[in-house]
Amino acid sequence: MKESWRNLIDLVVNPTATFTRLKSNPKWGVAFGVFCFLVVILAWMVFPFTQKFVNPQYAGSLADIELFGSPKAVPMVSVAVGGIIFGAVCAVVFSVGLTVVSRVFKVNEALKFKHIFAAWWYTILLNPVLFFLNIAFLPVFKRPEDIETVVDMRVIPSVHMLVTSLENPYLLFFFSYIDILGIWSIFVLTVAISILAEVSKTRACLTAVIIWLLRIGVDTLFQVGSSS
Numbered sequence: 001m002k003e004s005w006r007n008l009i010d011l012v013v014n015p016t017a018t019f020t021r022l023k024s025n026p027k028w029g030v031a032f033g034v035f036c037f038l039v040v041i042l043a044w045m046v047f048p049f050t051q052k053f054v055n056p057q058y059a060g061s062l063a064d065i066e067l068f069g070s071p072k073a074v075p076m077v078s079v080a081v082g083g084i085i086f087g088a089v090c091a092v093v094f095s096v097g098l099t100v101v102s103r104v105f106k107v108n109e110a111l112k113f114k115h116i117f118a119a120w121w122y123t124i125l126l127n128p129v130l131f132f133l134n135i136a137f138l139p140v141f142k143r144p145e146d147i148e149t150v151v152d153m154r155v156i157p158s159v160h161m162l163v164t165s166l167e168n169p170y171l172l173f174f175f176s177y178i179d180i181l182g183i184w185s186i187f188v189l190t191v192a193i194s195i196l197a198e199v200s201k202t203r204a205c206l207t208a209v210i211i212w213l214l215r216i217g218v219d220t221l222f223q224v225g226s227s228s
Contacts, residue, residue, distance in 0.1 A: 003021060003025065003027070004027055004029065004030035004031070005030060006021075007021055007022065007030075007031070007122060008030065008031065008034065008122075008125070011122055011125065011126075011188070015187075015188050015191045015192070016191055016195065018122060019119060019122075019191055019192045019195040019196060020195055022115065022118050022119055022122065022196070023115060023195060023196055026112075026114045026115045026117070026118035026119075027118060028117060028118040028120075028121040028122070031118070031121035031122045031125060032121050034125060035084075035087060035121060035124065035125055035128065036084050038125070038128035038129070038132070039080055039083040039084050039087065039128060040080045042080075042083075042128055042131055042132070042135070043077075043079040043080035043083065044080075045135050046135060046138075046153065047079075086222055087124065090124075090215075090218060091117065091120050091121060091124065092117075094120060094211075094214075094215075095113055095116045095117040095120050096113065098116050098211075099111075099112070099113045099116055102116075102197065107197045107198075107199065108196070108197050108198045108199075111196055111197060111198075115196055116196070119192045119196055122192075123185075123188055123189055123192055124215075126184065126185050126188060127185075127215075127219070130181045130184075130185070133156065133181065134153070134154060134155060134156050135153075137155050137156065138153060138155050140155075141155045142155065150169070150173060150223050150224055151169055151172045151173050151176060151224075154173070154176035156179055156181065157179060157180075158175065158176045158177065158178055158179035158182075159175040159176070159178040159179070160172045160173070160174075160175035160176040160178075163175060169224050170220055170221070170224050173220045173223060173224050174216060174217065174220045177216040177219075177220075182212070182216075185212055186205070186208050186209055186212050187208075189207075189208035189211055189212060190204045190205045190208040191204075192208075193207050193208055193211075
């Protein structure tokens with residue numbers, strides 16, 4: 001347990017140490033628990049901004065149900081549970097896919113599904129952390145009544161602010177991930193791949209970019225699709 005918490009700290013200050021330890025001891029339980037906790041907190045934090053459009057197909061039918069003394073808690077819990085399930089499904093699918101790819105290209109025969117699965121949960125923790133940073137600035141620049149679409153919640157400067165004439169919400173949300181914080185995600189992924197797969201930094205970086213693009217693509221489909 002102590003090592004798992006150390007991995008969380010080093011994920012920020014020294015990712016090389018985190019993935020070196022995961023290579024020999026691929027434990028993911030604590031990372032998954034922290035992910036679930038962050039998703040629940042985020043669902044509560046963003047509710048004032050998302051209540052107008054999140055899950056509109058069934059929000060009305062849940063409006064009169066009370067949970068913990070508040071009818072608002074029901075859609076909040078629904079968002080949190082949906083986010084956790086979505087994250088778990090992505091973890092399994094991506095980890096299986098990457099395991100198959102590593103076998104096809106004969107990348108480090110010692111690399112197993114358990115290593116990729118563990119590394120996935122640590123690297124995916126960056127998503128809610130970066131989202132926290134975005135939400136921290138949201139009340140400064142936006143009011144709940146200003147939020148009309150999920151794209152309006154992205155306030156950290158990114159490519160989507162340069163293509164405001166673009167009307168496709170999927171492309172706008174996708175472009176909103178391309179910012180300075182995205183570089184951090186790619187860097188951590190590069191470290192993870194270079195250590196676990198034992199490949200050069202160049203190959204690791206190219207692979208990291210591909211995985212990152214796939215990640216934000218899937219997240220875009222989920223986030224925009226669930227609110228439209």
